[in-house]
Amino acid sequence: MTNGATATDWTAQRMRSVFEKCKNWGRWGTEDEKGALNLITPAKRREGAACVVAGEAVSCARELPVQASVENPTPALHMMLVGGDDCLLPNVGLEATMDFVGVAFHGMATTHIDALCHVLVDQQMYNGFHASEVKSTGARRGSIMCAKEGITSRAVLLDVPRLRGQPWFDPGATIMVADLEAAEKAQNVRVTEGDVLLVSTGRDARRERVGPWNPFEQGLAGLHPECVEWIHARGVAVLGSDGVSDAFPGMGIPGWVLPIHQCALVAMGVHLLDNLRLDTLSEACARHGRWAFLFTVAPLRVERGTGSPVNPIAVL
Amino acid sequence: MTNGATATDWTAQRMRSVFEKCKNWGRWGTEDEKGALNLITPAKRREGAACVVAGEAVSCARELPVQASVENPTPALHMMLVGGDDCLLPNVGLEATMDFVGVAFHGMATTHIDALCHVLVDQQMYNGFHASEVKSTGARRGSIMCAKEGITSRAVLLDVPRLRGQPWFDPGATIMVADLEAAEKAQNVRVTEGDVLLVSTGRDARRERVGPWNPFEQGLAGLHPECVEWIHARGVAVLGSDGVSDAFPGMGIPGWVLPIHQCALVAMGVHLLDNLRLDTLSEACARHGRWAFLFTVAPLRVERGTGSPVNPIAVL
Amino acid sequence: MTNGATATDWTAQRMRSVFEKCKNWGRWGTEDEKGALNLITPAKRREGAACVVAGEAVSCARELPVQASVENPTPALHMMLVGGDDCLLPNVGLEATMDFVGVAFHGMATTHIDALCHVLVDQQMYNGFHASEVKSTGARRGSIMCAKEGITSRAVLLDVPRLRGQPWFDPGATIMVADLEAAEKAQNVRVTEGDVLLVSTGRDARRERVGPWNPFEQGLAGLHPECVEWIHARGVAVLGSDGVSDAFPGMGIPGWVLPIHQCALVAMGVHLLDNLRLDTLSEACARHGRWAFLFTVAPLRVERGTGSPVNPIAVL
């Protein structure tokens, strides 16, 4: 979790330089809104499908958090419209039960995908679109509709706590490039262009043991900002974590409170998967001895949406 | 769309007999809540993955219907929480935009999956659980959580209108067993145990041409109740349609207003996918000359939910 | 419903001139956000209270429209959280039932009050505040919080259809100044400064007879734009109607699709009450032979809100 670098090495100037170096703006055209999803080719989907050996499917989503908790100040709404006590639909003559589900999915508890418009730097989102494109009536640019056909690719899970023999990394801990590469080596897998990269911090195990905590107060483990260039170099298409990819609180770099979010979404056009559940997946990978698998994320087709709650499915 | 059978052949007594004959209650244990999802084996998932040849991914979902229309009296809610005009989050220091999405997904416009508890016959759901298990606070039995790991299988699309050279079937028209088998033959594909079966009625094409219509008033094309036994015999795991699988209005059989829903969900434990978008998929299948593909449905993990809005993804 | 004026007399230029003439901007200070509510003085409230003779209370609200209809494309949400079938609250040990209520209250079916920020003319709201004050995160200016202490005053109901011996005015019909003054005379009442003015068009009676209709397609009866100056001269504090005060469709004046809304909310700072139910009140007034009464509107205290659903109460 540490290397020679110290916090003071990471100034706003350096962060800005990383941001500029990893910028994919214009790389797929000036009107492009898909960003690094462009790296997921038909060949990559075939490569993902070829990872299906055991035929085991594992969800990477948490239950929709309908109860308020310290990690979840805005609980999802799940409300019955018709229950079994009154289920004979008038006029239709069918016995049916129905419900409503709603959620403000951004935050620290709901498994969701961030659209590229979710974060901005200096009022600009990926590919230079201006903040004013995200109106009170929805996002005209950078919406989740760029992933409307779903995201299907090969994915790789790197479980650094497992590598270290720890159940989890403490809140605030940072994962370094060396950690990622050590995990690759230990797990005998390599992150390649177009992959979905999933990074476990052991958050599920910690939550199970100590209960939920408030990430804004107590923090979350995540990637050190030095990982940005590595992610860029490897051609990661989508990045996900059981936390929010960023270590929180971060390194106190002025203007860069969530540098992974800012560089992934804005500079690179890399979609993020937040609040995944990765413990079951990690166990399955360990059991099968394979850490690459077919991965599908299917956002709801919300026009002008800034993301979507999702239930990402890995098939090993 | 017709065979020798006349409507009068389909009495409540006959329908009940079909219902009883196709009952899977107890087949996978008295406590089972997965129903025909039990037919999706690891081997079946591998078979699905092996269908990925072109590496093309196609969504089978419609846009979340946020506008009211005659087919959609309860529009989904999509509301911005933070837009680009006020996106600097206080206390956090991040520029971010956020929204809320909510939906009463059952109905005739939202692409969704029905949990087994969604429909009851004589106050009973699949496997004999009583209506009172679906409380005002949610479903204790038969909830969508039985599919929490997602549904990944091989799927087959049968496009009968295409076979007939018609853009669509008119509302109320019924697809017979002979139609399904003719489509299989013409498309050189066979529905086998554990498959997801998708049946196109051309609804998308008709909506595009004549605009949305009120299914309760004008009807929907769908499967004739004689298809129930065929679906059972073939071991279909999940059934989906661009309509609601049922022809609507049906044959006027007392107590059997939506016989496919009633027999699939309640008797067989077959989950249903309603209001799919199948036109793009049909074109892709025709283009590739293959009508079987990998298929993933990833319901939101809504505890006690009666289903979920979904974005099912086919990969050819 | 007609006078010598023809539609062509009402040009955009004339409308603009009326708008400018009736402008209350700056009248109560450059920072004022209460507008004509300033006309409701303690004396006025006493005057209202003095109208209570019979002690009969009448609601002027419609039921919250939870069903979609042609007049109501965005139905309100009313969903149970806990019903009687599962009402023993865990941990608390109390038997309780609970629900959720939500509504996008603007529109043509929900009884609501418009905040002054609800309508703008040339990007400006009442008192010259700019449209950009109404952010994606809520209204910084002109919100309904200016009425947070409620609106209590004397109110006058003018029922022109009753005066004419008609059950209702047809959609699109316009009420003229002469109509208002004839009603005053017939009803032996006079609208004075600080009053709430309620104008009946008989919409309730028509809806009961012919069913709901789509106001955007078929129109609504309402006030002719010539009434603006009269309303201003009389010092009306709040204006309400069983329609939306405006006749719809209007006179086709370019830029002035809802001139009453535009002049009342923006120029005069007069709050509007839309979609009231006035038939019961009118009958009560006729029965008591008095058309002035105590009137209370109690908006929910929604910070930054553009209005509120309300249940205005008249006491005669």
Next chain:
Amino acid sequence: MTNGATATDWTAQRMRSVFEKCKNWGRWGTEDEKGALNLITPAKRREGAACVVAGEAVSCARELPVQASVENPTPALHMMLVGGDDCLLPNVGLEATMDFVGVAFHGMATTHIDALCHVLVDQQMYNGFHASEVKSTGARRGSIMCAKEGITSRAVLLDVPRLRGQPWFDPGATIMVADLEAAEKAQNVRVTEGDVLLVSTGRDARRERVGPWNPFEQGLAGLHPECVEWIHARGVAVLGSDGVSDAFPGMGIPGWVLPIHQCALVAMGVHLLDNLRLDTLSEACARHGRWAFLFTVAPLRVERGTGSPVNPIAVL
């Protein structure tokens, strides 16, 4: 806050006896759903109106709590539909802003009225209606629609902390009958039949000083169960408090966790107003030297609703 009685005097048996003694079931007919609202007569409304001397209006509601807090685990939803950045309505040609408001109003933070169906004792609500009348689709009996014409009456505020020279009563503290009568005497006012009784515990002052707290963990000041009979004897029509009328936690009487709620709503048919804001009102009363005033509560007309968020208005 104390009298000779000790907690151990208050057994379940005694509580049950109070409950039975105060039962108004059948008093206004076997089908009655209004309960003690029947005590508000036209004469009572006139008496309320006659209390308007100064003409000052004061709201007794808190701001709708859209932020989660320890006292508010289910924040209200306030979301913009159209802001000033995109306010030119397509097709209509009007510049307008709009929002949505929704709330699960029961709880410890939203100012609301409890319908009589909100609480049950032994599966029965007021007048003996069974719990099963409150279905997953809404309340068939005891809904808030019994107050659809609003509640207009004379109200009395008793401010016991003020009497004691204390800014507030500590969480868990109980107000006794002697306290209420001492306040009546000190304030020179008397609670009479048909009145709305408001009881201040100083919660607002405490919240302002120490911040919000979790009532389930830290408690709330409220009425001692011995007050039930006094409330019944006085003919209180509606009871309200800045807390929830009950002291919390209570006296640990088995089955009677919120005895005031249980006796008021279920036995007496007395509606409750929870989480009022009473500090401003108390100051106004003190300033005017009068503690009786006109009071209006105007619930939203939610058919089958278990209550409503409200903004109760006092006029002195």
